[in-house]
Amino acid sequence: MKQAEFLNVVMPFKDKLYRLAKRLLVSSEEAEDATQEILLKLWTKKKSIESYNNVEAFAMTMTKNFCLDRLKSKQASNLKLVHSNYGDEGSTSLQKQVEARDSLSWVEKIMDELPEQQKMVLQLRDVEQYEYEEIEELLGMKPTAVRVALSRARKTVRERLIQKHSYGIG
Amino acid sequence: MELDKVEKLVEKYFDATTTVAEEESLRDYFSREDIPAHLEQYAPMFQYFAVAKEERYTKKLALTKTPKGSFRTLYKWVSVAAVAVFTIGVYFYNSTPKPVTLAEEFTPEEIASAQEALALLAINFNKGTEQLYHLEEFQKNTNKFLTKE
Incomplete structure (x- = not known):
């Protein structure tokens, strides 16, 4: 497989890999590194790529496993993933207060607080619009488990969002 | 709707x-x-x-080996080479120190001339020690004078 061909295969879903990695790792830099790593791994496996009937699903599963491993190793070594995506929470600068009030960034923060599995299901379904069968395959979950996780994730987001709305911030 | x-x-x-x-x-x-x-x-x-869903992966794709990766492989091969050198070294170190006799290392003429030189040295050395006897005698006599005073 030539580089151009490979890129044609990979391009349509590289953003999906990145978004899933970012959802799990939160930090943009970490997610970029993870995506780069996954794409390189795919490139080195390019000979066997043709035998997979669904490269995208394969790559998504790789990304999921890679990120979970990464999170585990960070936890094991007692390191927190550092990221600079959101501004300082206690900052008094007006700019940041305005940003924090933005409901959309609330949803993002709420999603970050979800358990990893719910996070992934919600990401795959509501952001990437995968079918249930695909999510089951990607995450290696049972159909009912996917629906339960998804329903719980959606309801949690709704509850926390209403809480934030009614109590305001802080 | x-x-x-x-x-x-x-x-x-x-x-x-x-x-x-x-x-x-x-x-x-x-x-x-x-x-x-x-x-x-x-x-x-x-x-x-x-x-x-609008978020994009904007970093440029580098499909050639990253410097990090090539460094890693280099490191791997260097360590392999180091181990090889070490084992070879150990192997040859044990086999080199063979007992070497004088006769093997030098020709008879060399040994003979060395012996001659050493004999000459010994004779002259002995002469020196004989002279020391006089010095000793001198020391004794000075001590006698010193204690008398």
């Missing part, structure tokens, strides 16, 4: 029984401006999902 249909879909949505197409229509609905007050609370969710 009618309001009651939307409400029903929202309910189904939270039970995770909607299809992808139905969720798409919900996202469409909530992207509008005029959302009834009781449904407005859900709008940020759907709007966020639409926004989140």
Whole structure:
């Protein structure tokens, strides 16, 4: 497989890999590194790529496993993933207060607080619009488990969002 | 989309029984401006999902081996080479110190001349020690004088 061909295969879903990695790792830099790593791994496996009937699903599963491993190793070594995506929470600068009030960034923060599995299901379904069968395959979950996780994730987001709305911030 | 249909879909949505197409229509609905007050609370969710999908991987793809990777392979091979050198070294170190006799290392002429030189040295050395006897005698006599005073 030539580089151009490979890129044609990979391009349509590289953003999906990145978004899933970012959802799990939160930090943009970490997610970029993870995506780069996954794409390189795919490139080195390019000979066997043709035998997979669904490269995208394969790559998504790789990304999921890679990120979970990464999170585990960070936890094991007692390191927190550092990221600079959101501004300082206690900052008094007006700019940041305005940003924090933005409901959309609330949803993002709420999603970050979800358990990893719910996070992934919600990401795959509501952001990437995968079918249930695909999510089951990607995450290696049972159909009912996917629906339960998804329903719980959606309801949690709704509850926390209403809480934030009614109590305001802080 | 009618309001009651939307409400029903929202309910189904939270039970995770909607299809992808139905969720798409919900996202469409909530992207509008005029959302009834009781449904407005859900709008940020759907709007966020639409926004989140816009995020792109912007870094340039480097498919050739990264310097990190090539360094790693280099490191691996260097360590292999180091181990090889070490084992070879150990092997030859044990086999080199053979007992070497004088006869093997030098020719008889060399040995003979060395012996001659050493004999000469010994004779002269002995002469020196004989002279020392006089010195000793001298020391004794000076001590005698010193103690008398």
